[in-house]
Amino acid sequence: MKKISKKMNITEIARRANVSIATVSRAINNPEKVRKETLQLIQNEIEKSNYMKNSLGLQLRTNKTYTIGLIHTSLEMNFYSQIAQGIEETARKQHYNLILCNSADDPEIEEKQLQILFEKQVDGIIIAPTKYNLELIKKIQLNGVPVCCIDRIYTGLKSDHVLVDNKISTYEATTKLIAKGYRHIGFISAPTSLFTGAQRLEGFTSALRDNGLQIDEDYIQFGDTFIDSGYTTTIKLIQNPEIDCIFCANELMALGSLKALNDNNILIPTQMGFLTWDNPPWAQFSNPQISVIAQPTYEMGAIAAETIIRRITSEIHTYEEPLEITLHAKMIDRSSLC
Amino acid sequence: MKKISKKMNITEIARRANVSIATVSRAINNPEKVRKETLQLIQNEIEKSNYMKNSLGLQLRTNKTYTIGLIHTSLEMNFYSQIAQGIEETARKQHYNLILCNSADDPEIEEKQLQILFEKQVDGIIIAPTKYNLELIKKIQLNGVPVCCIDRIYTGLKSDHVLVDNKISTYEATTKLIAKGYRHIGFISAPTSLFTGAQRLEGFTSALRDNGLQIDEDYIQFGDTFIDSGYTTTIKLIQNPEIDCIFCANELMALGSLKALNDNNILIPTQMGFLTWDNPPWAQFSNPQISVIAQPTYEMGAIAAETIIRRITSEIHTYEEPLEITLHAKMIDRSSLC
DNA sequence: CTGTTAGCGCTTTCAG
């Protein structure tokens, strides 16, 4: 009453059909190279025995697994789940599978995941990197596995990157807010230890500066990119009654922020303007619809997949000329701004 | 200018350290069984050479990959991405990785994915099945790979199932709608070819019947579970001006439906009540907040992962006594109902 | 057209 049956293999099929394993292999992969009667015989045995191919042998032999590893923060963020969707669908078309890893931006988890992905011999790795495992990533590259960074630049790492122009887009969006008449904008930033966090904050402050507005430290609050931090930082921001607009650095913090505003009966857009990075589905269906800076997430995933597959197949892994693809994020002004 | 360097292996380390490969293997996995000087020697060589372990050999030898396959509809649905998150995190704690496959509920894609997951020798498969690949799934089980269905029952398949009481929950929710005074409820159903679609529709109609309401065919529209179908079906529903409430069978159709209502200036909850299956994050942050039937998604994923891992490790794959775990979905009444 | 054999990288007896 243990396993229903032992796993069948090519050797057993060969034994039953009274041929060599090579012939069975050919019958499976190059049937035209096998005499019709032999083929029939073998196919019968395969049929009867429920044999299914085991690709581990081949993977070992060819050192190719047709598997790509993805390390990102969390599927909880639409941003990443959309990217993952783009990667998976694109990779699938080229016969690659995806091993999905959530790092929660924890360097130790990330380290383990990098290690295990290599050990499982993925053909390539796509990663939204923290900045704490540079040596390991380099080592993986040295072992012939290409790496593509997504969403965040990894300074000091020679690899392809698929990015969005965080700083410029934030700068432009902030400028628009100012043009609309907002003068006291509260900014909910991600940690500056994250590449995107730092870039967006810079874009924000330099837009204020260039427009002759002073930068009030009280107007800048730091969250951890997750929901709760959006709530608490918003509570702090609204202690300043003059704040007329809130600008969130990511979707989850926006969710928390909106809840805080709602709990405090602050109406959007009449009492408070609202803008956030990321374009989760809910933003266009909420009431009022939320203005956003939308990143081409699915496309980023698709491009990352194509990029890594190109590296895999070209076998040029030296990164003398790393690709840096920067896509444009575009502001979509809906009904949360006056 | 090709690959930076050939992948290192245990044999090469052995050669350089002037020991046998067995000793290198021991140095890596059972260092206490190796003399200190030898160990040091080997570790030096490993260090110098950037050697990293290749687990393919081991996988082949032990026929264990520490990898679980997941086949589901799409990450686009919060429902599934939350389940995936639950699976991944739970599996990770037990040293399993996740290969993620989006089937879009297309039987042909599903078939290929099942095949490839087996070929890659995943230790187990978690699947939200269409109902078109029964024989293949059985064959996979026969080959010793346990399968756990999630979200949907697969009639005729002996396997573990992690489910939600779709019918009862829909019945209860419908009863509540009626108790609140709604008499003309429009229902946006998923295809009845989906287990959940059929169950929810049944729950809905039998609640109407048991409450003495007649079932008007015009009030029941069928979508395909994706956004656009929620929009178009809603347009049809609101041709019936007496409809006082819309009840959606899933989150994406709800999104489309809300947009249609908004585009037609129909106010929730004053002009139209609104209820949907699934509890995406946006439901509690939109305005008005949307009443939902919430499934314990993360938990479903966690339980599915635990269930499949238990099967994997117990090696009892006969499914004489398949597990059927049914969790309760609970209605959360927010502000979209009067 | 078919069979024999080597070998992918690793662990694990079994000897020494």
Added chain:
DNA sequence: CTGAAAGCGCTAACAG
């Protein structure tokens, strides 16, 4: 404490 050798499942080169 260390080494030799078998073997996991498969393909491909070579021989017949």
